[in-house]
Amino acid sequence: MVGPSFEAFIQSLDKAQPPAGLSDHLKALWHDSLGEWDAAHACVQDLPDRSAAHIHAYLHRKEGDIWNADYWYRRAGRQRPEVSLDEEWEQIVRMMLEE
Numbered sequence: 308m309v310g311p312s313f314e315a316f317i318q319s320l321d322k323a324q325p326p327a328g329l330s331d332h333l334k335a336l337w338h339d340s341l342g343e344w345d346a347a348h349a350c351v352q353d354l355p356d357r358s359a360a361h362i363h364a365y366l367h368r369k370e371g372d373i374w375n376a377d378y379w380y381r382r383a384g385r386q387r388p389e390v391s392l393d394e395e396w397e398q399i400v401r402m403m404l405e406e
Contacts, residue, residue, distance in 0.1 A: 313401055332403045335362050336396065344370065357383045358403065365395055 311319070311326065316333070319326045325337040335350035348366055351359040364379030369392050380387050388395050 311404065313397075313404060316400060316404065330403065330406075332358050332362055332406075333400070335359075335366070336400050336403065339366060339369070339396065358406070361385060362399060365392070365399060368392065368395075 316326075316337070320337065320340050325334045329337065331350045331354060335347040337347075338344075338350065339347035344366065348363070351362045351366070360379050360383035364376045364383055364385070364387070367373075367376035367379060368387060370376075373387070377387055388398075390398070
């Protein structure tokens with residue numbers, strides 16, 4: 308599913324709810340941006356795909372649980388990036404919007 312533009316996604320962050328039609332992956336990133344870690348985690352914790360594992364890894368990295376994050380990065384077929392959390396969040400959002 309191709310999502311909205313990155314700019315439209317950013318503008319949606321001032322709304323009370325995520326935009327209709329977002330994937331669970333993008334909903335997780337939407338909630339995370341608003342500091343709603345538990346809601347973000349709930350969106351992806353049971354999804355079996357690599358994209359969900361990548362978001363899951365990012366969330367645990369943000370939480371400071373590096374061992375758990377690294378487990379999920381491996382499940383995603385990735386290594387923990389050496390970029391800021393903000394940079395990683397933007398990279399993942401842009402990637403999810405293109406799928």
